[in-house]
Amino acid sequence: MNGKDNKQNTEMGSRQTIIERIRQNKPETKPLPGSFTGNQEPVSKEQLSVCFRESLIKAGAEIAEPDGNEGLEPYKEKHFPEAVDLTDTAVRKKYSSEISKKELEKTGTVIIEGQFGVAENGAIWLDETNFPNRLLPFIAERLIILLNKENIVSNMHGAYRKIDLRNTGFGVFISGPSKTADIEQSLVYGAHGAKRLTIVLFD
Numbered sequence: 001m002n003g004k005d006n007k008q009n010t011e012m013g014s015r016q017t018i019i020e021r022i023r024q025n026k027p028e029t030k031p032l033p034g035s036f037t038g039n040q041e042p043v044s045k046e047q048l049s050v051c052f053r054e055s056l057i058k059a060g061a062e063i064a065e066p067d068g069n070e071g072l073e074p075y076k077e078k079h080f081p082e083a084v085d086l087t088d089t090a091v092r093k094k095y096s097s098e099i100s101k102k103e104l105e106k107t108g109t110v111i112i113e114g115q116f117g118v119a120e121n122g123a124i125w126l127d128e129t130n131f132p133n134r135l136l137p138f139i140a141e142r143l144i145i146l147l148n149k150e151n152i153v154s155n156m157h158g159a160y161r162k163i164d165l166r167n168t169g170f171g172v173f174i175s176g177p178s179k180t181a182d183i184e185q186s187l188v189y190g191a192h193g194a195k196r197l198t199i200v201l202f203d
Contacts, residue, residue, distance in 0.1 A: 178191055
């Protein structure tokens with residue numbers, strides 16, 4: 001037996017030893033549950049609101065809300081007069097999928113109504129029923145998302161149970177402004193979406 005054969009036999013022996021040790025020490029396998037419902041502990045609306053706000057701030061978003069006596073429409077007109085308000089039917093028609101790229105490039109601030117928020121990570125769910133053009137949430141310099149305070153779930157398990165894509169082909173979770181550190185290891189805002197994200201919470 002030459003040296004090459006000895007080396008191969010040693011490698012085979014070492015490999016077999018490793019495999020046997022893995023077999024001996026692998027954990028006991030258990031079948032997955034038929035369904036997973038997530039955390040079902042009762043959480044008050046106040047707790048959800050506090051957790052959601054904290055998650056938004058960590059993600060870099062801004063939080064705003066109308067005063068008690070100020071309606072949502074006057075608030076939008078006062079604070080975001082230049083915005084493209086996609087909650088307005090006429091504006092939605094103008095910014096349909098047929099709008100030119102040149103017009104889209106002029107988009108500065110966009111207002112969209114979110115469907116629900118997730119307390120654990122500050123994410124907000126939107127789909128094509130909330131905006132007529134898929135580029136609008138990402139091409140805007142500043143994104144304003146309106147969200148009813150009642151529409152906050154505890155975690156992503158609850159979020160996935162609420163999503164219904166039967167009537168739309170596209171949806172997205174948005175949490176915080178667009179930011180990346182992949183470019184020369186420097187934190188850059190707006191690389192893949194809005195530079196600023198403001199969540200307007202209303203009753």
